[in-house]
Amino acid sequence: MVSHTAAKAKRALPQRARKDEDKEARRRVILDEALKLYEATSYAAVKMADVAERAELAKGTVFLYFPTKEALFLALLEDLLFAWFAKLDGLLEHGEGRWTGPRLARTVAESLEGQESLTRLLALLQTVLEQNVTVEQVRKFKEHLLEALLHTGATVERRLPFLKEGEGPRVLMHLHALVTGLRQMADLAPVTREVLALPHMAPLRVDFTGELTAALTTLLRGLEAR
Amino acid sequence: MVSHTAAKAKRALPQRARKDEDKEARRRVILDEALKLYEATSYAAVKMADVAERAELAKGTVFLYFPTKEALFLALLEDLLFAWFAKLDGLLEHGEGRWTGPRLARTVAESLEGQESLTRLLALLQTVLEQNVTVEQVRKFKEHLLEALLHTGATVERRLPFLKEGEGPRVLMHLHALVTGLRQMADLAPVTREVLALPHMAPLRVDFTGELTAALTTLLRGLEAR
DNA sequence: CCGTCAAATGACTTTGAGTCACTTGCTGCG
DNA sequence: CGCAGCAAGTGACTCAAAGTCATTTGACGG
Numbered sequence: 001m002v003s004h005t006a007a008k009a010k011r012a013l014p015q016r017a018r019k020d021e022d023k024e025a026r027r028r029v030i031l032d033e034a035l036k037l038y039e040a041t042s043y044a045a046v047k048m049a050d051v052a053e054r055a056e057l058a059k060g061t062v063f064l065y066f067p068t069k070e071a072l073f074l075a076l077l078e079d080l081l082f083a084w085f086a087k088l089d090g091l092l093e094h095g096e097g098r099w100t101g102p103r104l105a106r107t108v109a110e111s112l113e114g115q116e117s118l119t120r121l122l123a124l125l126q127t128v129l130e131q132n133v134t135v136e137q138v139r140k141f142k143e144h145l146l147e148a149l150l151h152t153g154a155t156v157e158r159r160l161p162f163l164k165e166g167e168g169p170r171v172l173m174h175l176h177a178l179v180t181g182l183r184q185m186a187d188l189a190p191v192t193r194e195v196l197a198l199p200h201m202a203p204l205r206v207d208f209t210g211e212l213t214a215a216l217t218t219l220l221r222g223l224e225a226r
Numbered sequence: 227m228v229s230h231t232a233a234k235a236k237r238a239l240p241q242r243a244r245k246d247e248d249k250e251a252r253r254r255v256i257l258d259e260a261l262k263l264y265e266a267t268s269y270a271a272v273k274m275a276d277v278a279e280r281a282e283l284a285k286g287t288v289f290l291y292f293p294t295k296e297a298l299f300l301a302l303l304e305d306l307l308f309a310w311f312a313k314l315d316g317l318l319e320h321g322e323g324r325w326t327g328p329r330l331a332r333t334v335a336e337s338l339e340g341q342e343s344l345t346r347l348l349a350l351l352q353t354v355l356e357q358n359v360t361v362e363q364v365r366k367f368k369e370h371l372l373e374a375l376l377h378t379g380a381t382v383e384r385r386l387p388f389l390k391e392g393e394g395p396r397v398l399m400h401l402h403a404l405v406t407g408l409r410q411m412a413d414l415a416p417v418t419r420e421v422l423a424l425p426h427m428a429p430l431r432v433d434f435t436g437e438l439t440a441a442l443t444t445l446l447r448g449l450e451a452r
Numbered sequence: 453c454c455g456t457c458a459a460a461t462g463a464c465t466t467t468g469a470g471t472c473a474c475t476t477g478c479t480g481c482g
Numbered sequence: 483c484g485c486a487g488c489a490a491g492t493g494a495c496t497c498a499a500a501g502t503c504a505t506t507t508g509a510c511g512g
Contacts, residue, residue, distance in 0.1 A: 185402070242477050
């Protein structure tokens with residue numbers, strides 16, 4: 001009886017979310033729990049039933065909020081990605097002094113520190129997440145992405161005068177490619193981690209932040225040296 | 227009765243593969259059929275039961291040759307990847323005249339034309355394929371990869387004198403990252419293709435070969451300009 | 453305080469990977 | 483020549499997890 005009340009208090013939400021505000025809150029709870037599970041394991045290992053349990057909901061309820069597992073994770077990625085864009089944009093806008101390629105590279109790499117979930121999800125985007133999802137959801141996502149890309153791309157262009165008209169977004173796309181690729185190499189399945197721990201495998205071990213900074217710096221130097 | 231003989235003739239393999247040679251041939255049949263299905267669809271859409279059917283085998287038999295679906299696709303990737311390494315190496319070894327960054331970039335991009343399956347699989351490697359596979363198989367794969375990376379890396383270094391000691395393999399890793407990332411952006415799920423077909427989505431459309439050539443050229447220019 | 457109705461539920465369906473007790477084709481030996 | 487032995491092959495079965503939906507129930511309006 002006591003625990004019953006306690007559980008209720010813990011979630012601090014009416015059992016039925018009727019107001020849009022409450023629905024939004026419940027949605028957030030689901031996303032948060034999914035994220036926690038994902039951080040601790042992998043996409044494949046996260047079970048919708050577990051997400052439901054952690055969110056103190058029945059499985060069916062989760063499917064009321066997200067029609068498929070892919071849709072849930074795409075929504076999660078959307079949150080993280082646009083939060084990151086905003087953060088990067090802030091760093092670029094408010095950074096004083098002269099901007100150079102290496103500085104930009106460092107800023108980007110730093111802005112991605114502790115964002116492992118974001119970059120891991122990014123690597124899943126086209127191969128997994130966009131597979132079992134409605135056109136509508138993908139459209140919304142891409143629309144949003146386009147906007148962020150153009151906006152932050154313009155900021156990048158303003159900061160690095162050697163960039164030509166329209167190259168900002170292009171740099172961001174190459175950056176996206178590098179991030180996706182490097183994350184895949186740096187973030188390993190347990191089996192792989194074990195294998196790469198062997199001494200002679202050292203050349204295959206990748207330090208995400210380090211390599212990203214290096215590659216992006218080189219890429220920007222290549223654009224400047226043109 | 228007739229069809230029975232016909233079926234036998236078609237596969238041109240004894241029903242029981244006892245010799246190692248026959249086992250190898252059967253293994254190849256399975257890999258080939260899996261590849262065909264994958265080319266036409268996606269990893270998730272390829273069913274082991276279908277692979278078996280196409281290979282004129284029972285489902286259980288496929289699992290005799292590959293312990294899991296992931297193992298099958300990892301083996302497939304292994305074949306394609308090392309064939310590509312060999313091809314690239316050949317192009318680099320036998321190419322006459324002076325080598326420059328742009329030339330290398332073009333050579334690489336061309337060597338990847340028509341290799342969509344390879345690059346698509348590459349994008350699945352760490353996120354999917356290395357998830358449900360034995361340490362042993364991963365070790366074999368990585369061992370092989372390391373060897374190819376060092377060998378072809380050395381060839382690259384020889385061709386581009388502005389590269390410093392040991393930078394060849396590093397360039398190849400960044401290349402790998404770009405390939406993985408760009409393929410993900412260029413190779414789209416049907417839903418995504420539909421969305422990006424909208425006129426205003428043009429900036430998000432990616433031409434794989436073009437972008438790869440551009441990014442790699444820039445990256446190499448960045449190394450040369452140092 | 454009750455009628456209404458959308459939110460929530462969880463038993464059920466479906467799908468597909470992976471298993472294993474049984475069957476059968478091949479080969480070598482008597 | 484045929485048949486014993488055995489590894490290759492089989493497919494019905496198990497199991498796990500996504501996704502469905504008929505039924506239940508809590509909150510709000512009257």
